Amino acid sequence: MDKILLFIPVYNCEKQIVRVLDQLDDEVMKYISEVIIVNNRSTDNTEMVAAAYIRQHPSLPVKLLRNHDNYGLGGSHKVAFGYAMNNDFDYVIVLHGDDQGRISDFLPVLRSRYYKKHDCILGARFMRGSSLEGYSRFRTFGNVIYDFLFAFATGRRIYDLGSGLNMYSTGMLKDRFYIQFPDNLMFNYCMILASEYYGHDIRFYPISWREDDQVSNVKMASQAVKVLKMLKDYYMDPAVITQDYRDTDVDGYAADVIA
Ligand SMILES: Nc1nc2c(ncn2[C@@H]2O[C@H](COP(=O)(O)OP(=O)(O)O)[C@@H](O)[C@H]2O)c(=O)[nH]1
Numbered sequence: 001m002d003k004i005l006l007f008i009p010v011y012n013c014e015k016q017i018v019r020v021l022d023q024l025d026d027e028v029m030k031y032i033s034e035v036i037i038v039n040n041r042s043t044d045n046t047e048m049v050a051a052a053y054i055r056q057h058p059s060l061p062v063k064l065l066r067n068h069d070n071y072g073l074g075g076s077h078k079v080a081f082g083y084a085m086n087n088d089f090d091y092v093i094v095l096h097g098d099d100q101g102r103i104s105d106f107l108p109v110l111r112s113r114y115y116k117k118h119d120c121i122l123g124a125r126f127m128r129g130s131s132l133e134g135y136s137r138f139r140t141f142g143n144v145i146y147d148f149l150f151a152f153a154t155g156r157r158i159y160d161l162g163s164g165l166n167m168y169s170t171g172m173l174k175d176r177f178y179i180q181f182p183d184n185l186m187f188n189y190c191m192i193l194a195s196e197y198y199g200h201d202i203r204f205y206p207i208s209w210r211e212d213d214q215v216s217n218v219k220m221a222s223q224a225v226k227v228l229k230m231l232k233d234y235y236m237d238p239a240v241i242t243q244d245y246r247d248t249d250v251d252g253y254a255a256d257v258i259a
Pocket residue numbers: 009010011012013040070071072073076095096097098100164185214215216217218
């Protein structure tokens with residue numbers, strides 16, 4: 001049996017976190033050894049709600065972690081990847097805590113052990129077989145264009161730059177190549193570029209994605225420009241991927257287990 005960690009990043013998800021945890025039924029938990037909710041210093045009641053859920057579901061192997069600082073979404077990935085490796089997990093699944101994705105979309109991947117053949121399986125929102133709810137045509141179109149640009153720069157087909165449902169083998173993460181990647185939402189874009197640079201075997205897998213009561217933190221216009229610059233720099237010289245992309249230095253990505 002593979003030891004699989006489920007990592008749920010949360011930042012101000014008090015309304016959604018219960019719905020996400022309710023997705024963890026017996027069928028899903030057959031494959032998951034442990035769940036960590038990584039609270040990135042939410043300013044709402046996310047932490048209280050998550051802790052109450054844990055108390056009410058003593059048989060569910062869930063821990064609640066609190067980052068020492070607000071590390072951003074990328075920083076929370078670094079916390080979780082570190083946790084997975086320090087605790088001898090073979091794989092880590094990322095599922096965003098704002099209930100936009102469904103972990104059950106990965107059940108076929110888990111049942112067939114498709115994940116074992118590759119370094120990572122990336123949930124894709126813009127692929128044949130994907131389904132989107134509450135996404136405007138404009139937003140979908142923008143994403144498809146960016147997927148295409150990244151495909152051009154990396155010479156690989158790209159169906160999503162960073163959805164909220166992904167699975168990584170810890171073997172691929174071992175040398176911690178990702179540690180100087182951005183701590184914000186651009187973390188995933190670097191992971192895509194890195195897959196070409198380091199030769200990771202990545203596979204996209206179609207998923208469903210919805211937007212109803214979530215607040216997106218992606219500042220579309222300003223991020224779109226930054227991403228283009230990142231891509232251009234990489235295209236000119238792929239070795240830029242080894243640079244430090246962070247605005248502020250963080251030496252340890254640390255978190256305490258609080259429940
Ligand atoms: N925006 C943001 N999200 C964070 C942070 N830390 C963890 N997250 C989680 O990262 C996920 C993605 O963020 P979100 O703003 O929803 O991005 P989007 O879904 O791509 O529009 C959510 O589950 C957040 O709760 C953070 O510092 N900022």
